[in-house]
Amino acid sequence: MSKNREIGDIFDTMADILDLLEDNPFRIRAYRNAARNIRELTVNIEDIVNRDELTKIPGIGKDLGDKISEFIQTGKINDYDKLKKKVPEGLVELLGIQGLGPKTLSKLNKELGIKNLDDLERALEGKKILTIHGMGEKKVEDIKRGIELLKHSGERMPLGIALPLAEEIIFEISKIPGTEGTIAAGSLRRMRETVGDIDILTMAKNGEEIIKAFTNLSPVKEVLAAGDTKGSVILENGTQIDLRVVEQESYGAALLYFTGSKAHNIKLRTIALEKGLKINEYGAFRDKEKIAGKKEEEIYKTLELPWIPPEIREDKGEIEAALDSRLPNLIELEDIRGDLHMHSKWSDGKVTIEEMAQKAKGLGYEYIAMTDHSPSSRIARGLSVERLYEKKKEVEELNKKIKGIKIFMGSEVDIKSDGSLDYPDEVLKDLDIVIASVHSGFKMDRESMTRRIVKALQNPFVHALVHPTGRLIGEREAFEVDMDEVIKTAKSLGKALEVNSYYLRLDLNDINVRKVTQVGVKLVISTDAHLPDQLGMMRLGVSTARRGWAEKKDVVNAMDLKGLSKWLKEVRKE
Ligand code: DGT
Ligand code: CA
Ligand code: CA
Ligand code: ZN
Numbered sequence: 001m002s003k004n005r006e007i008g009d010i011f012d013t014m015a016d017i018l019d020l021l022e023d024n025p026f027r028i029r030a031y032r033n034a035a036r037n038i039r040e041l042t043v044n045i046e047d048i049v050n051r052d053e054l055t056k057i058p059g060i061g062k063d064l065g066d067k068i069s070e071f072i073q074t075g076k077i078n079d080y081d082k083l084k085k086k087v088p089e090g091l092v093e094l095l096g097i098q099g100l101g102p103k104t105l106s107k108l109n110k111e112l113g114i115k116n117l118d119d120l121e122r123a124l125e126g127k128k129i130l131t132i133h134g135m136g137e138k139k140v141e142d143i144k145r146g147i148e149l150l151k152h153s154g155e156r157m158p159l160g161i162a163l164p165l166a167e168e169i170i171f172e173i174s175k176i177p178g179t180e181g182t183i184a185a186g187s188l189r190r191m192r193e194t195v196g197d198i199d200i201l202t203m204a205k206n207g208e209e210i211i212k213a214f215t216n217l218s219p220v221k222e223v224l225a226a227g228d229t230k231g232s233v234i235l236e237n238g239t240q241i242d243l244r245v246v247e248q249e250s251y252g253a254a255l256l257y258f259t260g261s262k263a264h265n266i267k268l269r270t271i272a273l274e275k276g277l278k279i280n281e282y283g284a285f286r287d288k289e290k291i292a293g294k295k296e297e298e299i300y301k302t303l304e305l306p307w308i309p310p311e312i313r314e315d316k317g318e319i320e321a322a323l324d325s326r327l328p329n330l331i332e333l334e335d336i337r338g339d340l341h342m343h344s345k346w347s348d349g350k351v352t353i354e355e356m357a358q359k360a361k362g363l364g365y366e367y368i369a370m371t372d373h374s375p376s377s378r379i380a381r382g383l384s385v386e387r388l389y390e391k392k393k394e395v396e397e398l399n400k401k402i403k404g405i406k407i408f409m410g411s412e413v414d415i416k417s418d419g420s421l422d423y424p425d426e427v428l429k430d431l432d433i434v435i436a437s438v439h440s441g442f443k444m445d446r447e448s449m450t451r452r453i454v455k456a457l458q459n460p461f462v463h464a465l466v467h468p469t470g471r472l473i474g475e476r477e478a479f480e481v482d483m484d485e486v487i488k489t490a491k492s493l494g495k496a497l498e499v500n501s502y503y504l505r506l507d508l509n510d511i512n513v514r515k516v517t518q519v520g521v522k523l524v525i526s527t528d529a530h531l532p533d534q535l536g537m538m539r540l541g542v543s544t545a546r547r548g549w550a551e552k553k554d555v556v557n558a559m560d561l562k563g564l565s566k567w568l569k570e571v572r573k574e
Pocket of ligand 4: 341342343412528
């Protein structure tokens with residue numbers, strides 16, 4: 001963190017504490033102004049301290065200037081430490097909650113005795129908090145969301161959140177005059193399941209202007225750095241975005257460099273050295289002569305390598321495969337012909353089967369499977385056998401009514417703790433497709449869980465195991481299971497394992513997909529959508545599959561309707 005930002009944060013916190021203490025409003029405002037001015041400086045505050053020009057910064061008088069010097073020299077500010085001691089420690093922490101200002105906090109402290117996060121969370125669940133002036137249901141919700149944000153701050157962001165956000169920012173940057181080829185780099189371009197920060201690259205000549213326009217975009221909360229080739233900002237939601245502006249001559253080299261991974265880049269540089277070349281973010285060089293730089297392909301070519309897709313640039317064998325001309329031909333979103341896992345109003349989905357089907361048809365799909373829950377999933381309104389047959393009738397009617405898309409009648413059937421399924425076989429056999437999953441008893445030991453899942457896969461009517469490890473990114477670890485054993489079973493029975501595309505699942509993950517594709521077990525990539533728009537998460541699942549080196553031939557729902565219908569029957573040996 002830059003010193004500018006550190007000092008800005010301290011002054012803001014001092015203002016908050018003074019606010020809590022109902023100190024002099026002018027003094028409070030002085031700290032806030034100083035904080036903002038220091039953050040907005042385009043130079044390092046340390047340099048100014050050295051030149052003794054602190055008081056030239058607007059809003060910085062002798063008193064604040066001394067505090068800044070003190071911080072630069074000793075790493076702390078005595079008055080800040082003293083001030084912190086005047087309020088309960090837990091209260092200062094609460095100041096970090098978005099949507100909860102010092103004035104409200106002060107009232108909560110005085111009137112309800114709230115001193116820390118525990119107190120606050122308890123109060124938010126009760127009714128009494130609504131008696132505080134300015135508190136309403138909405139405010140309570142805002143504060144709750146603020147607490148969630150605070151708890152998760154500092155964690156890596158799920159790809160499914162980062163991707164649309166990055167696309168929005170890229171769209172904004174593309175509108176800045178002079179920019180061209182604006183593109184995501186870093187872990188986001190490699191489609192890692194979570195990203196630390198968002199890296200963006202653009203091509204332009206007037207770097208300084210571009211960076212300036214970038215730092216002025218509306219969702220920017222804080223500017224960490226702004227030069228003529230690099231800008232770095234924090235958005236309102238806490239996300240860091242790094243923008244690099246490069247010249248056309250080095251665009252490819254910079255894109256390669258900033259896409260990473262670091263391990264991939266290091267391996268490339270080693271190969272370059274062996275050939276007497278040097279590669280960096282400006283290009284590939286022989287002695288002083290630049291021999292490539294405009295395009296990624298050109299750089300790879302100087303190393304006698306084909307272009308390698310970003311998703312597999314992790315130094316996990318891709319460079320060796322490229323040298324041997326055996327790079328995988330990765331599955332693409334356009335290869336997907338249908339979605340085999342989704343829910344409708346019949347269980348916990350939000351819309352009708354017809355609405356889901358129409359949306360899927362709009363995406364160009366040839367088929368979907370409507371897989372509502374089974375009875376054990378009570379919270380998800382799982383279907384009784386009777387309702388299951390009613391739904392089957394509706395599907396049959398819809399298939400007559402809607403042209404251009406086939407709806408398979410399916411179910412996502414719970415795997416009970418003994419490995420048996422939640423509907424009897426006579427019922428399962430009447431369904432076009434059965435996908436099985438674990439929704440309870442996550443804490444089972446590894447052996448029992450493995451036995452449970454293997455047994456479910458052995459049911460002759462099951463086609464696929466879905467969200468095979470049960471993990472929820474940032475919320476719940478995968479359960480204990482011997483994945484190699486599960487894969488072996490799937491292989492011997494010709495059954496598929498799912499890559500669930502829901503942004504918090506991405507389950508199987510990239511590592512497990514790689515294991516699966518290595519032994520030639522089939523994958524099904526599906527969304528588990530509960531809303532029409534969620535069908536769009538397919539791209540997250542496809543990227544995860546790509547990171548696991550999956551090809552079109554590995555994916556059952558990359559087959560056309562005829563191929564898939566045949567496969568569904570083959571699995572059951574019909
Ligand atoms: P993240 O942000 O933690 O999800 O992961 P990345 O991969 O986006 O990492 P980040 O943002 O620190 O840097 C972006 C890319 O820049 C990284 O993938 C490779 C490149 N890079 C950064 N630092 C170095 C370095 O020290 N050496 C090399 N060769 N490349 C680097
Ligand atoms: Ca990054
Ligand atoms: Ca970065
Ligand atoms: Zn589901």
